[in-house]
Amino acid sequence: MATLCQTENLTDIQIQILETVKKFTDDRIIPEAQKLEHADEYPTEIIEGLKELGVFGLMIPEEYGGLGESLLTYALCVEEIARGWMSVSGVINTHFIVAYMLMQHGTEEQKQKYLPRMATGEMRGAFSMSEPGLGSDVSAVSTKAVRQDDGYYSITGQKMWLTNGATSTLVALLCKTDEGSDSVYKNLTTFLIEKKPGFGETAQGVTVPGKIDKMGYKGVETTELILDEHRVSAYQILGNEPGKGFFHMMDGVEVGRVNVAARACGIAWRAFELGVLYAQQRQTFGKPIAEHQAILFRIAEMASKVETAHNMMVRAARLKDTGRRMDVEAGMAKMIASEYCSEVVEASFRIHGGYGYSKEYEIERLYRESAFMLIGEGTSDIQKMIIGRSLLKDYAI
Secondary structure (H helix, E strand, C coil): CCCCCCCCCCCHHHHHHHHHHHHHHHHHHHHHHHHHHHHCCCCHHHHHHHHHHCHHHCCCCHHHCCCCCCHHHHHHHHHHHHHHCHHHHHHHHHHHHHHHHHHHHCCHHHHHHHHHHHHHCCCCEEEECCCCCCCCCHHHCCCEEEECCCCCEEEEEEEEEEECCCCCCEEEEEEECCCCCCCHHHHEEEEEEECCCCCEEEECCEEECCECCCCCCCCCCEEEEEEEEEEECHHHEHHHCCCCHHHHHHHHHHHHHHHHHHHHHHHHHHHHHHHHHHHHHCEECCEEHHHCHHHHHHHHHHHHHHHHHHHHHHHHHHHHHCCCCCHHHHHHHHHHHHHHHHHHHHHHHHHHHHHHHCCCCHHHHHHHHHHHHCCCCCCHHHHHHHHHHHHHHHCCC
């Protein structure tokens, strides 16, 4: 094994795409990441470069202007981009979840309306499920859409944790509608909300208050979304199917968990690179610290965790590409990748010693970024519940 995170049985096109993204990451992202992250500055030039590469349309079918690639290709590109700077991969993640939901569940009219502009990055997507008091309990959604006499819906409520909340122009929004079902999950609907980019009132009855200040995941804005009797046509219901919102969102979340796993793999990969490089340069007691057994063992453990997480992520992506339900595999990949990411980053941080605590060194940024991986798209505890319940069904007495 010459290098980590190598994937077998890729096509020539996949290899070419990954080589292009790797070169972009090395040349355009890594040299700018520290400066932009510390300034909490949006990576405009990097995003424009990714638009030119076609990354925003990577999985959108060719008939709608995209490249028509697989989830595996996309996940491997995300892993590479996150190796450069995790925040940039976050810009793409929520955009892609919305595009995926449109591809899988949208009407042909909705696909024609949105996907071509999403493929170029002209229209940017945001995914809105969470609320201030919601967490992982989707049944507790309180934002409500009430059908009016003229056929429109009026939506009122408060949403939370929107990545791309300001820069997005299309939001996939989960809210309650009264479909007359006894199950709360069948009274949830996904609306496609159009708005202008920016803060303040970005559409009639739609307000983006401001940017939430975060420990890490900087450069890319995370926001709230306030809806006050926002009027929206029934034609803006995803797939024209009221009451299917929970199913739509969970399908999108499966893809999102593969994405977060890929991001965690990218961070861990970069942390390993930095740790093994520093260990060969730093000397104590007359030799590089890499030659001390304690550091050598740490390097071996780091590499093994990076490889394990990468392979689980690849397997989950390949399963999703077959069209199979893979909530367990996505949950396992996300849980292992995020937990191992945290452990690998901490190990690299320790290898750096006191310098790791300095903002001058990249590992300090990775230390803050890795914490988000433990939370995004469901905590490890939530993944364990999903995995455990499914296994009990499979191995029921």
